[in-house]
Amino acid sequence: MQENTFVVRPAEHRDETPIADLVVEGFLDKFRPIFGRRMERSTKIMEKWVQMEHALGGVRSLVIEGAAPVEIVASVGVRTGSSDDEALARGIWETLRRNLGFFHASWAASLLSYPRYAASSSEAYIERLVVASEYRRQGVARAMLEAAETVARESGKRTVGLHVSGGNLPALKLYEACGYEEVSRQRSRLTGYFLGIREWLYLQKEL
Numbered sequence: 001m002q003e004n005t006f007v008v009r010p011a012e013h014r015d016e017t018p019i020a021d022l023v024v025e026g027f028l029d030k031f032r033p034i035f036g037r038r039m040e041r042s043t044k045i046m047e048k049w050v051q052m053e054h055a056l057g058g059v060r061s062l063v064i065e066g067a068a069p070v071e072i073v074a075s076v077g078v079r080t081g082s083s084d085d086e087a088l089a090r091g092i093w094e095t096l097r098r099n100l101g102f103f104h105a106s107w108a109a110s111l112l113s114y115p116r117y118a119a120s121s122s123e124a125y126i127e128r129l130v131v132a133s134e135y136r137r138q139g140v141a142r143a144m145l146e147a148a149e150t151v152a153r154e155s156g157k158r159t160v161g162l163h164v165s166g167g168n169l170p171a172l173k174l175y176e177a178c179g180y181e182e183v184s185r186q187r188s189r190l191t192g193y194f195l196g197i198r199e200w201l202y203l204q205k206e207l
Contacts, residue, residue: 059079
């Protein structure tokens with residue numbers, strides 16, 4: 001499969017469940033320690049999270065379809081609009097509490113709050129870039145990244161930023177090859193202990 005065969009399109013409502021499935025699969029090393037025996041609820045929680053991001057978070061999602069008409073093999077979220085952070089946080093908390101119970105939801109919310117990001121009106125933020133395992137190393141991630149940057153430009157943004165865990169060397173190699181540069185780092189003992197992620201790197205690119 002060649003890179004130029006990948007067609008990126010805006011996500012539709014029907015894509016929200018497949019996007020959630022992809023996110024859980026792609027970030028399993030982060031989700032498994034958080035949800036543990038409740039992993040079967042993680043997709044439902046993430047689906048609601050994606051829905052709220054679309055409705056309240058100023059996020060647009062892009063997807064790539066695979067061979068099957070309804071198969072989504074890659075997705076990315078691009079934050080370009082204003083966000084109702086209070087309503088978004090409240091909705092996410094209620095979703096976690098309803099599915100996990102108060103104590104476990106409090107713990108999950110603390111871990112899922114990393115990495116921290118402060119939105120800027122001049123910058124787009126790329127999040128949850130994920131590719132199905134069988135489609136990796138084929139140029140799909142690069143195609144998604146380029147499409148996200150196009151959305152950012154069309155939205156009038158001057159820069160685009162993203163976070164990546166310090167140990168994710170394949171992702172770092174891709175982002176650096178695409179012109180992203182490290183701007184700052186966050187260190188967290190909490191995610192270091194529970195998720196094995198001690199540093200979160202913030203990368204930025206001028207458009």
